[in-house]
Amino acid sequence: MNTATPVVLVTGAGRGIGRGIALQLAAAGCSVGVNYRSNADAAEAAVEECKSYAPHQGQLFFALQGDVGDTESRNSLVEHALSLFGRIDGLVNNAGVAPLERNDIVDATEESFERLLRINLQGPYFLTQKVVRYWLQAKPKALLSGGFKVVFVTSISADTVSLNRGEYCVSKAGAAMGAQLWAQRLAGENVQVYEVRPGIIATDMTEGVKQKYDPLIADGMVPQRRWGYPEDLGKAVRSLIEGDMAFSTGSVIHVDGGFHIKEL
Ligand SMILES: NC(=O)c1ccc[n+]([C@@H]2O[C@H](COP(=O)([O-])OP(=O)(O)OC[C@H]3O[C@@H](n4cnc5c(N)ncnc54)[C@H](OP(=O)(O)O)[C@@H]3O)[C@@H](O)[C@H]2O)c1
Structure with missing residues (x-):
């Protein structure tokens, strides 16, 4: 445990x-629950890689099993993290x-919809709710x-429809509103909330559609004409965690090579 x-x-x-996010947070001097x-x-490989990015001796890295789609597993994930690290500053x-x-x-199918x-x-x-309850009840001093x-x-x-994975779109639109709700609720509690x-x-998630997307990306569907990489997200999240946008909450940070720009 290292509560400093x-x-x-x-x-x-x-x-x-x-x-990609864990590695950048390690480079920023944070301890990370993987x-x-x-x-x-x-x-475990990610934990070892985090160690190679860490600038300080005192940083801790642990692999933590937990299914975010399961209530008990979510709760025990947070309890486990608190028992190993002694604190949580960011989620x-x-x-x-x-x-x-x-x-x-x-x-x-409804089955797929419910799973997503x-x-x-x-x-x-609800993982956010669990961590927020810890912040509000234990009142740790913020280190970030x-x-x-x-x-x-x-x-x-x-906010982009894909008619062959509607349940994914609905789940992400809901999560975007979740970010807004938590941002508003926590704005006066010394907690900033962002949507990236x-x-x-x-990544593995897009491996199966690589052949389909390669020419579309090269043709300008992504204005910057390249794939994004985990490091792109890692660096954006690192900046938020480090407090570079401390007078912003509820903000949406697009990390998409300009995909969201509308052109007439
Ligand atoms: N790749 C993209 O183009 C893209 C674009 C936009 C948004 N995103 C979003 O970015 C996030 C990461 O995507 P990715 O492309 O990195 O996916 P990925 O390569 O498929 O990796 C998914 C990660 O999530 C973990 N995971 C899956 N279900 C889980 C659960 N129920 N509980 C805990 N962990 C679980 C997996 O754990 P295990 O390794 O143990 O299976 C794995 O570490 C996702 O929310 C995705 O929707 C991805």
Whole structure:
């Protein structure tokens, strides 16, 4: 335990965007809780990589199993983090899933809809509630510049329709509203809340659609004409966690190569 170093819990941090965020937070001098659901090897590898990014001796890194889509698992994840680190200063709600099958909304199932909403929406919403209760009840002294922090990693799908994965779009639109709700509730409690909205990022999640997206991206669907990488998200989240936007809350940070720009 080292209660003098800020601690950030990052969900889904064994792979992909979450790992990119964990590494940048390690580089920023934070201790990091590397949450994962089932891939323990990836999470342990992420912990080792975090250590190689860490500038200070006192930083701690632990892999923490927990399913954000399950109430008991969420609660024990926070308790486990508190028992290992002694404190939590920031929460990055990154874990999320795509539908197991892409189906037109005419054919898609309620089962898939419920799965996506449970993991992508209910998960971050109530994990945030659990961490906020700790802040409000235990009243720890904030170690991060500007106060405690919550980041919701949503998606361009929060306001871009994809008719073959409507449940994903709905879950991310809901998470975007969750960020607004928590930002407003916590604005007077020394907690800033942000939504980071990634575009098309090269991870396991997008591996299956790489062939489809490569030419579209090259043709300008993404104005910057490249894929995003976990490091792009890591650097954006690092800046928020470090307090670079301390007089902002409820802000939406687009990390999408300009995808959100409307052109006539
Ligand atoms: N890739 C993109 O283009 C893109 C674009 C916009 C938004 N996003 C969002 O960014 C976030 C990360 O995406 P990614 O591309 O990095 O995905 P990814 O490569 O598929 O990795 C997903 C991560 O989330 C974890 N996870 C999944 N379900 C979980 C659960 N129920 N509880 C705890 N952890 C869980 C996984 O853990 P295990 O390793 O244990 O399975 C893994 O670490 C997601 O919210 C996604 O919706 C991604």
